[in-house]
Amino acid sequence: MSYIWMVLKGMLMGIANIIPGVSGGTMAVSLGIYDDLIYSITHLAKDRKKSLRILLPLGGGLVLGIIGFSYLIEVLLSQYTLPTALAFIGLILGGIPILVKSFLHALRQEKKKISFSHIVLFVVFFALVVSLALIQAEGNTMSTITLSFGSIITMFFIGVIASATMVVPGVSGSLVLMVLGYYYSILNSVTGFFDALTSLNIDQLLHYTGILFPFGIGVLTGIFLISKLIEYLFTNHPTLTYSGILGLVLASPFAIVYNTNALNDLQGSNAASFLIIGLIFAVLCFLLTYYLGKTEEPA
Template sequence: MTAPNSPRPSQQESSPSVQSNTDLTAKDSPKNLAAVYVKGMAMGAADIVPGVSGGTIALIAGIYERLVNAISSIGPSLWTVYRQQGGIKGLLAIWRHVDATFLLALLLGIVTSFATLAGIIKHLLDNQPLLIWSFFFGLVVATVVLLLSEIKRWNVARAGLFIFGIVSAVGISSMPLVTTEPSLPYIFFAGAIAICAMILPGISGSFILLLLGVYDKALEAVHNFNLTVIVTLMAGMVTGLLLFTRALKWLLSRYYQGTLALLTGFIAGSLVKVWPWKVDALGTLNSEAIHNVAPWNYPAGAQWLVTLGLMVLGAVLVTALSIWGKKTKSVID
């Protein structure tokens, strides 16, 4: 995964090669941008599901570090970049500095998914939860296996970070849901927290919105095109994103292998949330089914053929995405 314009990592950590944002932008051909757009759609589709992180897709697709570095380059320093040349040239310098062509293509893909898939995925979650959770369970398991293979040297610290990531994700997934009607300031706050989770592989931003009682409100706003709620939520997300990505960029550039172990732990811990066989507090199936049970205790039966088939499909697709991500990443290496 290429980390554009990031500081040089320490000698103890292995990290992808470093290139400038200018070089990356120059190599954004229409074909490459189309690939980024498709990966953005995959990220958006994952972020719609409470329990699956778009950051997981970005990491496995080979664009995670470029995304983090591009976002973290947005800040007060852009004024200095502009002043060096001024006018149109200054604006173009800012565009290159933040890797804006890449970000725009990715954002368009994410927005496309939200606009076209939000209703479909919500329908499946409400009416065919076993099927959609089985698919994402297989996807997440394959992601964990693939990322574990990327950690070259295990030691006590990295193993500890991996375990800490698992425990943190399980703890977040077990928190009780907030059910109060959210106000606009609360929606802003929820957006800021959720986007931090959304960029972290394994911790679902949409699940954080669900925990905070804003998820249904956000889906309703998108469906009904409620600009007040949408703009408030987006403003919170932008605020949280700009503050959080700087810390994440610092960790990735200096402690890449340790950070990868932590992020992989987050993803592994999210398996608790995406476990397919769920019931409600009374042991029955409805929209409140959030308690995991053994497959043989599932009221509708384990349905092994369908569930395992969808798990395999999810694993195959994420493996294909990983292979494709490495091939497309090599274009800008």
């Protein structure tokens, strides 16, 4: 049963990764698997058995979430923006009690109290996410990347940057891609690849593979490098790290609402129904994340 929960958690992370303003790292924190995720990535060579028990079901679910939701994201964000945004806010906030508990536990272990440094880090990282959300991106139209040597190199480095969404809580890789002008191009490549695969269009399959493969290698490289840094911070400065993460996570709801323009739904004829449905989904998703965050991982 624990492996089924891990697949489900992976799917939620995968879905979070493609929503602008939502961080897969935040979802990992909310689901209570962040520490295990970082450990599994950084100790894959030393503790392969334990790492694979976590990474395989989690990775499988993540891929399923990305593939399945890539086809739905445009519809949900264009036609049901407010309910979708509120649902993800519920998912994120559902992990706050567990995150706060971990922070307080780290304080007790270090025999410390909340200090000025903790508050400063919280405010700085909260402001970082809000500032990033306020950046107005240009060129975010659905387009196709031309395959060339230059684009392959570019996609690798874009992948390294985007990997932050899977490791750093509160930093949305999708939002960063949107700021850089590559969000819809990557989304188009993902859906185009599977359309080509189902229709057995070899030319299109090779084209999208040439784009997504270097992007994927960049993501894996970035995840490993950033995970090493996160592990160091948790080992040597746990309470300060938790303070920063709390700032990142609590700022995420603002980023979601702002970058999806969810509040525009309150001006339409369906405002009341969208708000009620959205709040119901927010509560249900809060409870879902809170429950999943308390489930045990594979030993």
